[in-house]
Amino acid sequence: MKQQRITFQNVDDLPNVVVSLGTMEWNHTGSWRYLRPRHENKVPACSNACPAGNDIEGFIRLIGENRFAEAWLKLKEENPLTRTCGRVCFHPCEAGCNRAHFDMPVSINALERFAGEHADRNLLAKTARPASGKQVAVIGSGPAGLTAAFYLARLGHGVTVFEAMAEPGGVLRYGIPAHRLPRAVLDDEIADIASMGVTFRCGVRLGSGGDLSYAELVGYDAVFVAIGAHESRRLGLPGEDAKGVMSGLHLLRLVAAGTRPRLGTRVAVIGGGNTACDAARVLLRLGTRVGLYYRRSRAEMPAFKDEIDEAIREGVELHELCAPVAISTNATGAVTAIRLIRMKLGEPDDSGRRQPHPIPGSELEVPVDTVVAAIGELADPGALPPGVEVTGDGSVRVDDLGRASVEAVFSGGDVTPGPRTVVDAIAAGKRAAVAVDLYLAGAEKAEAAKVMRVGLGGGISMSQYLERSLAHERYGDSEHVVTFDELNTAYFESQPRHRLKRLTVESRLSGFAEVNAGLTDREALVEAARCFHCGVCTECDNCYVFCPDVAVRPLGEGKGYEIDYDYCKGCGICVAECPRASMSLAGEEA
Amino acid sequence: MMTRFREEEELMTSGHLACQGCGGPIAMRLALKALGEDTICVIPACCWTIISGPFPYSALKVPIMHTAFETAGAAASGVRAALDIQGRSHTKVLAWAGDGGTFDIGLQSLSGAAERNDDIIYICYDNEAYMNTGVQRSSATPDRAWTTTTPSGHPKRGPKKNIVEIMAAHKTPYVATASVAYPEDLMRKVRRAAETRGTTFVHVLSPCPPGWRIDSEASIRIARLATDSKVFPIYEVENGEKYQINVKPRDIPVAEYLKAQGRFNHLAAEDIAEIQRKIDHEWRRLMQKAMMDSYSGSHY
Numbered sequence: 034m035k036q037q038r039i040t041f042q043n044v045d046d047l048p049n050v051v052v053s054l055g056t057m058e059w060n061h062t063g064s065w066r067y068l069r070p071r072h073e074n075k076v077p078a079c080s081n082a083c084p085a086g087n088d089i090e091g092f093i094r095l096i097g098e099n100r101f102a103e104a105w106l107k108l109k110e111e112n113p114l115t116r117t118c119g120r121v122c123f124h125p126c127e128a129g130c131n132r133a134h135f136d137m138p139v140s141i142n143a144l145e146r147f148a149g150e151h152a153d154r155n156l157l158a159k160t161a162r163p164a165s166g167k168q169v170a171v172i173g174s175g176p177a178g179l180t181a182a183f184y185l186a187r188l189g190h191g192v193t194v195f196e197a198m199a200e201p202g203g204v205l206r207y208g209i210p211a212h213r214l215p216r217a218v219l220d221d222e223i224a225d226i227a228s229m230g231v232t233f234r235c236g237v238r239l240g241s242g243g244d245l246s247y248a249e250l251v252g253y254d255a256v257f258v259a260i261g262a263h264e265s266r267r268l269g270l271p272g273e274d275a276k277g278v279m280s281g282l283h284l285l286r287l288v289a290a291g292t293r294p295r296l297g298t299r300v301a302v303i304g305g306g307n308t309a310c311d312a313a314r315v316l317l318r319l320g321t322r323v324g325l326y327y328r329r330s331r332a333e334m335p336a337f338k339d340e341i342d343e344a345i346r347e348g349v350e351l352h353e354l355c356a357p358v359a360i361s362t363n364a365t366g367a368v369t370a371i372r373l374i375r376m377k378l379g380e381p382d383d384s385g386r387r388q389p390h391p392i393p394g395s396e397l398e399v400p401v402d403t404v405v406a407a408i409g410e411l412a413d414p415g416a417l418p419p420g421v422e423v424t425g426d427g428s429v430r431v432d433d434l435g436r437a438s439v440e441a442v443f444s445g446g447d448v449t450p451g452p453r454t455v456v457d458a459i460a461a462g463k464r465a466a467v468a469v470d471l472y473l474a475g476a477e478k479a480e481a482a483k484v485m486r487v488g489l490g491g492g493i494s495m496s497q498y499l500e501r502s503l504a505h506e507r508y509g510d511s512e513h514v515v516t517f518d519e520l521n522t523a524y525f526e527s528q529p530r531h532r533l534k535r536l537t538v539e540s541r542l543s544g545f546a547e548v549n550a551g552l553t554d555r556e557a558l559v560e561a562a563r564c565f566h567c568g569v570c571t572e573c574d575n576c577y578v579f580c581p582d583v584a585v586r587p588l589g590e591g592k593g594y595e596i597d598y599d600y601c602k603g604c605g606i607c608v609a610e611c612p613r614a615s616m617s618l619a620g621e622e623a
Numbered sequence: 624m625m626t627r628f629r630e631e632e633e634l635m636t637s638g639h640l641a642c643q644g645c646g647g648p649i650a651m652r653l654a655l656k657a658l659g660e661d662t663i664c665v666i667p668a669c670c671w672t673i674i675s676g677p678f679p680y681s682a683l684k685v686p687i688m689h690t691a692f693e694t695a696g697a698a699a700s701g702v703r704a705a706l707d708i709q710g711r712s713h714t715k716v717l718a719w720a721g722d723g724g725t726f727d728i729g730l731q732s733l734s735g736a737a738e739r740n741d742d743i744i745y746i747c748y749d750n751e752a753y754m755n756t757g758v759q760r761s762s763a764t765p766d767r768a769w770t771t772t773t774p775s776g777h778p779k780r781g782p783k784k785n786i787v788e789i790m791a792a793h794k795t796p797y798v799a800t801a802s803v804a805y806p807e808d809l810m811r812k813v814r815r816a817a818e819t820r821g822t823t824f825v826h827v828l829s830p831c832p833p834g835w836r837i838d839s840e841a842s843i844r845i846a847r848l849a850t851d852s853k854v855f856p857i858y859e860v861e862n863g864e865k866y867q868i869n870v871k872p873r874d875i876p877v878a879e880y881l882k883a884q885g886r887f888n889h890l891a892a893e894d895i896a897e898i899q900r901k902i903d904h905e906w907r908r909l910m911q912k913a914m915m916d917s918y919s920g921s922h923y
Contacts, residue, residue: 036638039679053681057638060676065643523847578628578806579843581648583637587629600637604644604832605840618840 066603075568076488082129086492101151119146137530162189175203177259177446180462197238240416272360277368281407297402304407305334435465576607639682644839646829669721696732722763750831775889799859804846836885864917
């Protein structure tokens with residue numbers, strides 16, 4: 034019962050000294066208010082930048098609380114390939130991290146890997162929905178296929194994954210080398226997915242000329258095509274079919290399968306993408322000298338910066354502004370040299386990169402034993418379901434949720450247009466799982482799309498889709514992405530970013546051991562403490578401590594706060610002193 | 624999260640009459656949380672005379688004795704003596720006064736209490752002018768600030784009176800500065816003052832949004848800027864001798880503090896440069912004091 038006004042009926046009621054008889058709580062100072070503060074979580078810039086819409090602030094908070102397995106499970110809600118992404122992701126989250134404007138971004142990628150090292154598969158089984166009785170075929174077991182399979186199983190559907198190669202993993206097993214992604218890690222990750230009840234049928238190639246045609250896929254209610262892009266673009270040069278010329282993908286596939294091809298001692302790699310860098314670093318480990326030839330300059334290389342830096346550190350000789358013109362062969366038809374021409378950069382092309390032009394008369398010849406071409410990959414048209422619409426370069430045309438032009442067919446990953454990265458493939462797999470689920474339920478996507486989205490970056494949240502509710506979800510219905518200017522950095526102290534430890538170059542080149550080291554528990558806790566938790570309340574109590582009107586009250590640990598609008602005068606101190614912009618101030622309605 | 628803050632009793636209620644964003648109730652709430660309910664307040668004329676509410680109400684759950692402007696020190700000494708005669712030495716006596724009642728009108732009674740070393744806690748919440756009567760200058764008003772009695776054509780000339788040095792010169796057992804921007808430090812100092820026998824004095828910087836011409840939401844930020852720009856260093860003095868600086872300033876130019884407030888709008892670049900020179904000088908003097916050895920004997 035709040036204090037009421039005191040009224041004296043007659044003189045005798047008055048106390049004989051001037052003394053207070055009650056508090057001021059009868060005085061509802063909320064009527065003074067023009068601005069209304071409220072607690073409102075917003076979207077952290079990292080999650081907005083993540084194609085998979087990961088709950089980054091959330092898993093880092095759990096690490097900070099020493100709850101490592103729960104941190105892993107939190108990641109697994111939005112990305113079934115946590116241990117993989119913690120190693121190979123190009124981490125756009127760190128580029129988005131607001132801490133970059135303060136000292137250095139949080140080492141999110143290393144923390145993700147750390148969480149993956151505390152995986153507890155028993156926690157996963159509890160997350161599955163009851164069986165729907167529907168069956169889905171997933172074609173291809175790369176990151177898109179594995180992700181779709183995981184979430185479809187979680188959504189209660191029966192899933193069979195068809196894989197052309199002998200073992201599942203796709204580009205993760207046959208593309209990305211073991212020095213970046215150890216096979217045991219990948220096997221563990223796939224075992225998580227199998228533990229959800231997913232069936233894998235390996236060594237089965239779909240399509241015309243394959244082991245099984247799409248028409249023979251009977252008993253499935255939907256098909257998700259995620260076959261990747263495993264055909265290499267040809268160089269289109271004289272001598273291309275000589276002995277000693279191979280594609281980067283072919284080389285990586287051979288080495289991944291345990292074969293050690295004869296290469297000679299000097300190898301030229303053509304290209305500037307991740308396949309070229311991976312191939313070059315693998316070749317060093319096979320004991321050859323490697324020259325990497327790229328027609329534009331280092332700044333235009335599409336490979337991840339870290340991969341280029343490490344390739345050069347390991348001894349790859351990078352030759353910028355060099356394009357091949359011919360491959361020379363000897364009498365037996367074997368490669369002897371590669372002829373190159375020097376280039377210069379002109380105006381930017383459609384992709385925004387500066388267009389290279391040959392410099393007349395600048396040709397040179399480099400003696401080599403092997404030429405590895407890695408100038409881009411294409412989808413295999415024969416492996417696509419009949420009738421699906423494709424784009425100019427043979428990719429499957431899909432809508433924003435991964436629906437192809439044919440009924441019940443969905444597609445995603447490198448076989449569809451868009452950025453070709455592991456995390457983009459994971460995002461596509463997740464989107465498709467949702468699209469398939471909606472299709473099987475005969476539901477419309479508009480409402481689901483609103484519920485799922487994370488910020489403005491296109492990432493979607495599976496946990497929000499599963500909850501089918503905005504209430505108590507990560508950021509409510511906020512589309513507001515927190516910027517650095519909105520933070521109150523007076524409450525943060527400078528703290529250096531964790532420096533990733535790596536193997537020495539000598540020990541790297543003696544085999545395929547993983548190059549980057551993980552974090553220790555202590556390092557992870559220190560790094561987790563660097564997170565600003567932009568836009569998400571951590572119950573720091575600033576709003577409560579600084580309120581001049583005792584109008585902000587904590588509701589108990591983990592329950593947040595209530596604001597008593599009977600007394601809140603709307604001064605705005607709570608909002609201004611919130612370190613992480615998880616409060617908002619808006620005008621009172623008249 | 625501040626340790627124990629949630630558990631400590633709330634001794635100030637909502638519904639009080641302070642303006643939006645006032646530093647006064649923030650300071651009072653923190654101080655009373657630190658002192659607990661076994662406390663009697665003595666409040667001379669100041670904003671808090673109004674803030675606590677009219678008869679028959681009070682926004683505090685501890686007794687308040689309202690007294691005349693010049694008498695906080697003397698009245699608190701009297702309350703102390705009366706409590707001691709009653710055998711209630713455990714009850715804390717808090718004299719709570721503004722800068723007018725401390726720096727100007729009540730200085731003699733404060734000096735008297737400190738010279739007698741009566742066991743009281745004296746907290747001055749300093750908003751740097753007579754605010755509730757309409758922003759008239761006091762001897763706590765900073766150099767060159769606007770007030771209604773020092774309009775911008777004729778701003779105040781001369782430094783703010785250094786009340787901490789005055790109190791330290793009494794060889795008072797504990798003197799400290801604190802700020803609403805650093806609640807943990809403020810509460811620690813009030814506890815320390817309560818635990819120390821004799822007269823203790825805490826000087827709290829308490830922004831006044833209407834008088835300083837700032838937005839109500841800026842109170843804490845401005846108070847923090849005052850410390851970060853070394854305008855208002857956070858330190859404590861034991862026995863008038865041992866100086867210790869408690870908050871490391873972030874070394875922000877004073878211009879940033881001045882330009883954030885309407886009361887300094889009229890300042891020219893030369894004014895700001897001169898203020899900066901004085902602040903740097905005062906800071907060096909404070910650093911020197913903090914490095915000096917203190918007298919090892921007893922003052923009493």
